[in-house]
Amino acid sequence: DTGVSQDPRHKITKRGQNVTFRCDPISEHNRLYWYRQTLGQGPEFLTYFQNEAQLEKSRLLSDRFSAERPKGSFSTLEIQRTEQGDSAMYLCASSLGGLDTIYFGEGSWLTVV
C-alpha cells in the first residue's frame, strides 16, 4: 500500500508532556500538509510543506507546535508541553505538485489527560 502513512495512530499523554507524530506521504508527492480535526468539525489547516520547505503556517499553530520535513520525504509534528485543548486527531495529507487534490492518512489521535 502506498498511501499516506501516520504513526502512531493513537497517543495518550499527560498534560505537559511532549509528543511527536510522524507522517510518510505518498511516494513522489512533493507537497505535505498537516491538519487538525476535533469531534464534529471538519479538518483545519495547520501547515504545509513543498519538498523540505515549510511554506505556510496557520495561526492555529502556536509556538508549542513545530513541524519539520528534513529531507522532503517524511514529516514530523511535535507538540511541546501538551494541553488538554490539544486533544484532537492530527491528519497528514500529501499531493503531487500541479494537481489540486490532497490525499489523507488515517490520522493520529491525541488524548491529553
Added chain:
Amino acid sequence: GQQLNQSPQSMFIQEGEDVSMNCTSSSIFNTWLWYKQDPGEGPVLLIALYKAGELTSNGRLTAQFGITRKDSFLNISASIPSDVGIYFCAGQLSFNKFYFGSGTKLNVKP
C-alpha cells in the same frame, strides 16, 4: 478562516433512497473536493472537481462544481448501508489552501 456552509448537518434515510448534500460559500473556489470519513479514520477522497459547471460521477456518486464557483453538491443514488459516514466538502481558495465544511453525517437504515 473561510466559512463553508455544508448542509444538511445530518440525514437519516432508508436504504435505496437517493441523497443530496451541498456546500456553499461567499468566496469563489478554484477546486472542490468531496471526502467520506468513517469513525476514527482519515477522510477518503471521493470526487475532485476542477472547473465551474463540471459534473463528475464516481459509481453511485455524482458531484457538481457550481457555475458561480461558490457552491458544490454531492448526490448519492440508491444508498446502501456502507454509505454511512460523514461527508465533507473542501474548497481550494488559494494556492494549496483547502477549507473544509463541518460535514454531513449520513445514516442509512437497512
